[in-house]
Amino acid sequence: MRIYVSVDMEGLAGVGHAHQTHYGPTVDRADYDRSRALMAGEANAAIEAAFERGAREVVVNDSHWQMRNLRAEDLHEGARLLIGDKPLSMTQGVGDGPDGAFDGAAFIGYHAGAGNPTGVISHTYSSATVMEVRVNGVVHNEASLNAIRLGHFGVPVMLVAGDDALAAEIETVLPWAERVIVKRGLGYSLTDSLSPHDAAAAIRNGMGRAIERMGEMELHQPSLPLRGEMDVRLPVMADFAAVLPGVERIGPRTIGFEAPDGDSFYRLFVCLMRLAGVPAL
Numbered sequence: 543m544r545i546y547v548s549v550d551m552e553g554l555a556g557v558g559h560a561h562q563t564h565y566g567p568t569v570d571r572a573d574y575d576r577s578r579a580l581m582a583g584e585a586n587a588a589i590e591a592a593f594e595r596g597a598r599e600v601v602v603n604d605s606h607w608q609m610r611n612l613r614a615e616d617l618h619e620g621a622r623l624l625i626g627d628k629p630l631s632m633t634q635g636v637g638d639g640p641d642g643a644f645d646g647a648a649f650i651g652y653h654a655g656a657g658n659p660t661g662v663i664s665h666t667y668s669s670a671t672v673m674e675v676r677v678n679g680v681v682h683n684e685a686s687l688n689a690i691r692l693g694h695f696g697v698p699v700m701l702v703a704g705d706d707a708l709a710a711e712i713e714t715v716l717p718w719a720e721r722v723i724v725k726r727g728l729g730y731s732l733t734d735s736l737s738p739h740d741a742a743a744a745i746r747n748g749m750g751r752a753i754e755r756m757g758e759m760e761l762h763q764p765s766l767p768l769r770g771e772m773d774v775r776l777p778v779m780a781d782f783a784a785v786l787p788g789v790e791r792i793g794p795r796t797i798g799f800e801a802p803d804g805d806s807f808y809r810l811f812v813c814l815m816r817l818a819g820v821p822a823l
């Protein structure tokens with residue numbers, strides 16, 4: 543059994559404010575560095591439970607911000623770490639030949655989609671750019687967008703960990719996945735969180751249940767061709783995204799696109815999301 547673990551930061555226990563998830567000229571680095579340790583703690587809980595339940599290989603994709611948050615030295619022995627610039631972002635490593643074939647995936651530290659009223663740091667890939675993404679008319683968050691590419695390669699999402707707002711979204715769009723709630727969202731920048739110790743225990747238990755229920759897991763494969771719509775923050779962002787041939791401008795701040803399969807859909811989505819982020823504002 544080979545397990546893929548994609549780890550984000552905003553949905554970790556103990557993280558309640560965006561300033562804990564990055565640093566910069568106006569944001570101190572100390573809180574971010576502590577969040578990196580929290581990230582390793584929850585990732586390790588998933589890795590340990592997978593190995594205990596018979597996984598032969600666990601590949602961890604550092605899926606947050608610049609995608610080099612996890613310190614390799616903090617990671618449970620036996621796991622492999624994808625760290626660096628990721629053309630395929632939060633799904634890097636899936637589908638690249640035999641090494642990209644996995645029996646299941648766990649999403650740790652994930653968060654609710656853009657606009658969720660109570661989800662902690664709710665956003666969809668870029669809070670500066672993306673206001674909402676729909677696939678075949680259904681609103682998608684990061685977990686379900688990533689699940690589309692994983693579904694194309696036959697990899698079911700088995701477990702999603704984050705706050706209660708994320709769990710409610712997952713119940714609708716990936717209902718088979720085991721849901722682990724490590725905190726309650728009380729607003730965009732406020733949470734009532736478990737301790738890291740209790741969050742790790744919940745993830746270990748959840749991973750155990752997910753592996754026991756492996757036969758019930760399904761692939762997220764919406765009907766083809768996939769029709770995507772992305773609302774962006776400003777019209778100039780739609781101007782830039784709509785430059786790509788085949789992309790349609792369907793509103794002042796909305797672009798539409800179509801893809802023949804889940805891999806192409808995700809690739810097109812990350813291109814458009816990145817293009818929309820180009821204008822200097």
Ligand SMILES: [Zn+2]
Binds near residue numbers: 550551552605606607
């Ligand atoms: Zn993130």
